[in-house]
Amino acid sequence: MPNKKEVMERMGLEKETFDYALPQPWVNEVRKHVPIELKDEVAWHFVWLYDEKAKVFGRPCSLSVKGNTILCAILARPELYLGGKFFTG
Secondary structure (H helix, E strand, O other), X not given: OOOXXXXXXXXXXXXXXXXXXXXXXXXXXXXXXXXXHHHHHHHHHEEEEEOOOOOOOOEEEEOOHHHHHHHHHHHOOHHHHOOOOOOOO
């Protein structure tokens, strides 16, 4: 199984600034709203990316299909993220 750095390289994002550590408030909030089987896996499927879209505060970057599933669970409920709570850490 590839590590996070290898996945970032495969995605062509190895030159972007990113952090393996995720903002804990973001992880806690996401865990409240994802399917129960994914609650303990949130941190494994993301890095915090500082790219052109989010240079200062960063944003979650999914590294897997499960990460995409977690993001879709949040994005399907705009009342949860309007106002920036989920994507600003």
